[in-house]
Amino acid sequence: MLSEMPSKDKSTRVDKAYARLKADILAGRLPPGFQAPEPDIAGRLGMSRTPVREALIRLEAERLVDLIPRRGAKVLAISKKDICEVFEILSALEALAAGSAAKGECSDRVLAGIEEAVISAEKALAEADMESWAMLDDRFHRLIARSGGNVRLDEMISSLLNQVFRANIVLLRLNKGPAANSDEHRELYDAIRAGDQDKAAAIAKAHRLAGLATMHSVLEACGLTHV
């Protein structure tokens, strides 16, 4: 059962608006700071205001936009404080998910999916295709989240990853090398495959905290306070 077909499906307008706005925000087509009143957005999407409003409420709950009265909906930037908060939470949640994945001996199917993401990422890195690498890095983390078998945990991690998605892209462009250590991905995969719960959790946590440190130093070096 495919849970999330891309877009054109026979879904409601709320879903269409939500999917389109979210995609536009994550891809940077609606850059942080972009701001528009509801009627504009509705007109741009070719529908009435109500479904747009419902979509915006969902996006606000995910901290992708801010609905400020009489000022319109604003695409949120990610501040350094935001990054610290999110990475801190991710360090705990991803450790939990990785540990569960290791303990729960997840199916060969998902294990294969994870391995493929790792291998593809290594290949992209070898070819210096950083765009692809970033996508595969993201996929890897989302697969780990899903492998724990805790659907709430998966959703929470996924939402947090959305929030820092743009920051990761920016980091990638500022930083010459990869934004994260690719070896750690393989180590984590191995630990999960071996069923070593504690090791998997420790690697996941360390990996995320290392990412935070990298992010912090790069932003510091560039004098950026938000992204």
Place this chain on the structure above:
Amino acid sequence: MLSEMPSKDKSTRVDKAYARLKADILAGRLPPGFQAPEPDIAGRLGMSRTPVREALIRLEAERLVDLIPRRGAKVLAISKKDICEVFEILSALEALAAGSAAKGECSDRVLAGIEEAVISAEKALAEADMESWAMLDDRFHRLIARSGGNVRLDEMISSLLNQVFRANIVLLRLNKGPAANSDEHRELYDAIRAGDQDKAAAIAKAHRLAGLATMHSVLEACGLTHV
């Protein structure tokens, strides 16, 4: 600045509907399984459908209700699986928050608030006033969450606590004794006050996992699959 005044304030109808529905759900006045179409709820609240619809969307995001098409909005029950998932996540997040609180040497003001909650809870327990004890237990956990200084973390924990609030009340009624070890609250408070990050995190985690075990055995003993 008081962030959440009770109810009658000059707030929008969406806020009123949200606050009222949420309060009714948490207090059990809208019991799990309760189900009604939007117009009914709107009529009951004396307002139009649109604001209650927005409120329901928010409540659905918090997993308090389920919006099932053509069947109405339904107050969700908490299954045993839900409890496992939420407690597992809480064990990680509360450990993080407690650790941060210990490290960040939070202000005397919040420290005093926590201590008061601990003392009041102990007193309620001594007087066998379980109703009050449950409220104070809840307050303690929310204060710890807030003390970490990570607002996202606070919100996530708070949302999870809402989801298991009813389960805790039920547990209290089924179980003769307290639902959780009150000594552990004091130990956690002491660790935070002493600035011992690792100890605080460890206690918080163990406390939550112990709660899960208690919950599990009581539900098992009573043959309940959901609450």
Place this chain on the structure above:
DNA sequence: GGCGGTAATTTATTGTTAAAAATAACGAGG
């Protein structure tokens, strides 16, 4: 002639729109 299944109609509910009412920002005039 009764029974079961299917198709059509009805009904209830949500999804959507548009317009009216409320509200807060902005600017002009005292």
Place this chain on the structure above:
DNA sequence: CCTCGTTATTTTTAACAATAAATTACCGCC
């Protein structure tokens, strides 16, 4: 500098359209 009116935007309402469930009627079959 304060007050009042104007305007832009949101909030709320009410009506409308679409849709799925439920009921009923109809037809073939036993």
